[in-house]
Amino acid sequence: MSVGDEPLLRVRGLGKHFPVRSGPRGRGLVRAVDGLDFDVRAGETLGLVGESGCGKTTTGRMLVRLLEPTAGSIEFAGRDITHAGRRELRPLRQDLQIIFQDPYASLNPRHTVGRIIAMPLLVNGIDPPGGVKARVRELLELVGLNPEHYNRYPHEFSGGQRQRIGIARALALRPKLIVADEPVSALDVSIQAQVVNLLRDLQRDLGLAFVFIAHDLAVVRHFCQRVAVMYLGRIVEIGDRDDIYERPQHPYTRALLSAVPDVTTLGPAGRIRLAGDVPTPLNPPSGCRFRTRCWKARDICAAEEPPLVPRDGGNQATACHFPESGPAGAGSGPAGAAPAAAGTGASVEEVSR
Amino acid sequence: MDRPESAPSGEPDRPAVPEQRAGDPYLRVSDLRVRFDTADGVVRAVDGVSFAVERGRTLGIVGESGSGKSVTSLAVLGLHDPKRTTITGEISVGGRQLVGQPDEEVRRLRGRDMAMIFQDPLSALHPYYTVGRQIAEAYRVHHPRVSRREARRRAVDMLGRVGIPQPGRRFDQYPHEFSGGMRQRVVIAMALVNDPDLLIADEPTTALDVTVQAQILDLLADLQAEFHSAIIMITHDLGVVSQVADEVLVMYGGRAVEHGSVEQVLRRPQHPYTWGLLSSVPSLHGDADADLVPIRGNPPSLINLPAGCAFHPRCRYADRNGDRSRAQVPELRPAGAPGHLVACHLSADDRTRLYAEDIAHVGVAR
Known part of the structure; x- marks a missing residue:
């Protein structure tokens, strides 16, 4: 396939609305995901970050068509797969795989590891050169497991090893794109780094594209080339990694980054304290959805929803009426210890100690 | 508030060795050992751990799953099943020796002098009772002479103190009507309703989003300044430790492998x-x-x-x-x-x- 400028994955106006029949408000519509636009090029890693309920997992599941989108379109390798049926999807499944968060729940406890990893090959009727067993051993080795453990069951492995099994299964069909939904967040700290390094090696060696869904901003920074920040079902900011982390323009991105407790500063450093919780997606705020927690909100924010537009003609797009400029200020490292520089989010309820 | 400042000057005059302290620490744990007899063999979950915490100070206990950090805190609170558990060593809370004491004695201290905040606020709250009732009950258990109305006033007051808007109305709501962060605030209100001198928080923010985590960590710091309690913060997150702890204990395989001020353990x-x-x-x-x-x-x-x-x-x-x-x-x-x-x-x-x-x-x- 000639790649050229054509993205591997093209998402336009993607939405998922769940009807809700019970509850105090009677009928309603949860807009879990609402109007997403983004591209992923071959071999590129895109991070989807945000807090619980922002729609990142729903998005991931729509991308691999475990959920049916209610709006918009998904194009994969030039083909519209938004509503493709099972039969149409089957050949695409080879190119599009998913890794789940919970390494305990995503492996069938009654199947051997060999069978689990071979399953995608068997289901798709693929007979790799050298046979299925040889391919499975190769995969086990690729993810750093002992090929001799072919006949063992999932319960005989630790959490980190189980996640490696899930990765081997996703790699079995030599996919082009992997959706990884919180692949390391259930793992112990020391194991997490092993799996992150493994994913990085695989990404580099096999030229895989990733949509990497995570709430841990530091992990995403180590894995992704591009990052999309989601809030209440929408992308509020998207851009190259360094732009998002060093020069975030959306107030929410700034708040999110400064809320991460960082070992490099001892004691509660200057941070932007967001008040309250994320509003319910059943009844999101009018205009900008972040305005109820935003310190810069004005009348226009309630009246008009800001579009996701690029600034400075660059790669970074921000959906905000009053985007920030300048480097990430509050709470980011030694330089951020004195975040009171004008215009860098200093108008916030800055918590100085 | 006498927590050390984030300034890199540190506090070299605050030794981490319990024995060297002039004022008696509120909690002192010496050579604590916790063993479980299981069908597979004896589990030495905690094997000779010592530490001390003064009022107004925070000890961070860091470790991965199975390091013994939670077992240590449950032992301090006397929450292990005595039939299956062997505990030796010394646990002294406010000068009272806990190891080997009858259940009754420990129960009297638990909830009043020492309280715990668990990781998962949903399982720490009873789904069938309103949050207010649960907080009021925690108060009345240790204040039997207090009237229902008085207990309610106290509970509403606590809900307000932990930053829950409209505490009078929220009193009558059930746990499922609260968001995750608000639920953790309820649990904190319940833990603090009796003004405990020792608060043990076991991964209190792990289930929460970062912006909410920041709120809860701020809240705990504010409440510590107000109530002057000793806090043990159990966590796997070094970032959280760096924000809240004065002292850090690193555990591995049931033993302490490193212990010192937060400055020492994280910087050197x-x-x-x-x-x-x-x-x-x-x-x-x-x-x-x-x-x-x-x-x-x-x-x-x-x-x-x-x-x-x-x-x-x-x-x-x-x-x-x-x-x-x-x-x-x-x-x-x-x-x-x-x-x-x-x-x-x-x-x-x-x-x-x-x-x-x-x-x-x-x-x-x-």
Whole structure:
């Protein structure tokens, strides 16, 4: 396939609305995901970050068509797969795989590891050169497991090893794109780094594209080339990694980054304290959805929803009426210890100690 | 508030060794051992751990799953099943010895003098009762003469103090009507309703989003300033520890491997396990393209702990001392600076050099 400028994955106006029949408000519509636009090029890693309920997992599941989108379109390798049926999807499944968060729940406890990893090959009727067993051993080795453990069951492995099994299964069909939904967040700290390094090696060696869904901003920074920040079902900011982390323009991105407790500063450093919780997606705020927690909100924010537009003609797009400029200020490292520089989010309820 | 400031000056005059303290710490744990008899064998979940916490101060206990950090805190609260558990050592709370005391005695202290905040607020609250009723009940258990109305007033007051809007109305709501962050506030209100002198928080923010986590950590700091309680913060997150702790205890395989002020443990760590934690955690700063340096292997099983230093199968430097790491359990010894303790066979010189060469530039250690 000639790649050229054509993205591997093209998402336009993607939405998922769940009807809700019970509850105090009677009928309603949860807009879990609402109007997403983004591209992923071959071999590129895109991070989807945000807090619980922002729609990142729903998005991931729509991308691999475990959920049916209610709006918009998904194009994969030039083909519209938004509503493709099972039969149409089957050949695409080879190119599009998913890794789940919970390494305990995503492996069938009654199947051997060999069978689990071979399953995608068997289901798709693929007979790799050298046979299925040889391919499975190769995969086990690729993810750093002992090929001799072919006949063992999932319960005989630790959490980190189980996640490696899930990765081997996703790699079995030599996919082009992997959706990884919180692949390391259930793992112990020391194991997490092993799996992150493994994913990085695989990404580099096999030229895989990733949509990497995570709430841990530091992990995403180590894995992704591009990052999309989601809030209440929408992308509020998207851009190259360094732009998002060093020069975030959306107030929410700034708040999110400064809320991460960082070992490099001892004691509660200057941070932007967001008040309250994320509003319910059943009844999101009018205009900008972040305005109820935003310190810069004005009348226009309630009246008009800001579009996701690029600034400075660059790669970074921000959906905000009053985007920030300048480097990430509050709470980011030694330089951020004195975040009171004008215009860098200093108008916030800055918590100085 | 007498927590140390974030200023790098640190507090060298605050020794970490319990014995050197002038004022008596509120909680003192000495040589605590907790054993469970299971069908598979004896689990030594905690094996000789000592620490102390003063009022107004926060001790962070860091470790991975199976390190014994939660078992330690449950032992302090007397929450282990006495039929299956053997606890030895000393636990002294406000001058009262707890180990070996009848259940009744410990129960009287629990909830009144010491309280706990659990990780999952949903399972810590009863779904069938309103949150207000649960908080009021926690109050009345220890204040039997107090009227219902008085208890309600107290509960509403606490809900307000932990930052729940409209506490009078929220009193009559059920746990499912609260968001995760608000639920954790309810749990904190319940833990604090009797003004406990000791608060144990076991991963209190792990289930929460970062912006809410920041709110809860701020809240705990504010409440500590107000109530002047001693706090034990149990967590796997070094970032959280760096924000809230005055002192840090690092546990591995049921033992303390490093202990000192937060400044000492996070800035001049001495144990290879602590190094491993710091170099394997990705950071928001520094070189994003550099590989992390994970700790190899997996945490050990407490039933079958490696002989000698429990960390030796995962330690990159275990072979530097011949067979000592495999043969001999390292004792917790002074690591140089006053109050800084480490359990490692490496010499002080080796530790300084190896840290500077291998670790100081990776992950959050940077």
